[in-house]
Amino acid sequence: VSDYDLWPAAAQMMLFISSFFGGCSGSTTGGVKIIRLIILIKSSIIYLRKSIHPEMVQVVRINGKPMPTKWIQMAQQFLFLYLMIYVISVFLMTCSGMSTYDAMQIITAFLSNVGIGFGGFGPTDTFNSMSDGAKCVAIADMLLGRLELFTILVMLHPQFWEGYFIKKQSTKRYRIL
Numbered sequence: 001v002s003d004y005d006l007w008p009a010a011a012q013m014m015l016f017i018s019s020f021f022g023g024c025s026g027s028t029t030g031g032v033k034i035i036r037l038i039i040l041i042k043s044s045i046i047y048l049r050k051s052i053h054p055e056m057v058q059v060v061r062i063n064g065k066p067m068p069t070k071w072i073q074m075a076q077q078f079l080f081l082y083l084m085i086y087v088i089s090v091f092l093m094t095c096s097g098m099s100t101y102d103a104m105q106i107i108t109a110f111l112s113n114v115g116i117g118f119g120g121f122g123p124t125d126t127f128n129s130m131s132d133g134a135k136c137v138a139i140a141d142m143l144l145g146r147l148e149l150f151t152i153l154v155m156l157h158p159q160f161w162e163g164y165f166i167k168k169q170s171t172k173r174y175r176i177l
Contacts, residue, residue, distance in 0.1 A: 005122040012118060016105065019112045030113035030145025032079060039067060039075040081149050086111055089141050096134040106130075110138045113145035 004015060021037050023029035042060045050056055060067040086107055093103035105118045106127075121127055130138065144152050154160055 003123050004116070005118060015116065016108065016118070019108050019114045019116065023112075028113070028146065030111055030148070032082060035062075036075040036078060038062070039072055040079060042067075043072050043076075078149065081153075082111070085141070085144060085149065089137055092137045093134050096131045096137075098130070098134060106134075106138065107141060110141040111145045113142060 004012060007015075019031065021032050021034060023031050023033045025033055025035045027033070039060060039062070042062075046058050046060060049058065060072055089107045089111065090100070090103045093107060094100055098106070102119060102121060106121055109115055109117050109121075116123070117125070117127070120129070127135070127138070
């Protein structure tokens with residue numbers, strides 16, 4: 001372990017970028033994960049080919065097996081949702097008085113659940129100087145990153161809790177003859 005704030009800027013940028021995509025499918029890090037990145041790259045290449053040759057039939061294959069369209073759509077939806085939460089979180093951090101640079105690298109650290117920060121929040125510093133509002137955003141992002149976005153967002157949906165806490169309305173009506 002070393003003070004990566006002393007590394008060259010290009011090495012720090014590589015570390016920052018790998019925070020988004022560094023985790024493997026079984027990893028407990030948050031982020032987009034390598035398998036989703038592979039699916040997105042392969043589906044983008046096929047989409048470009050189909051733009052040139054509209055009648056072409058080609059599917060995304062992982063380890064020689066065709067990927068169901070549903071999985072490709074889920075990877076795309078995950079990336080969209082991840083980026084939307086990232087942008088909203090960075091905005092909320094900047095509203096708390098933080099610089100854009102600090103907000104971006106802090107949200108990357110928490111949402112990707114890798115924990116590395118740069119500058120005033122780097123390896124030799126702490127997150128104590130953050131305001132309470134910024135800490136709440138960070139806590140939410142850590143939960144979203146650690147437990148995966150879909151898991152948390154599904155749990156927030158009222159239909160998930162039907163039958164547990166919310167009683168279902170009976171649609172059956174009995175007639176007396």
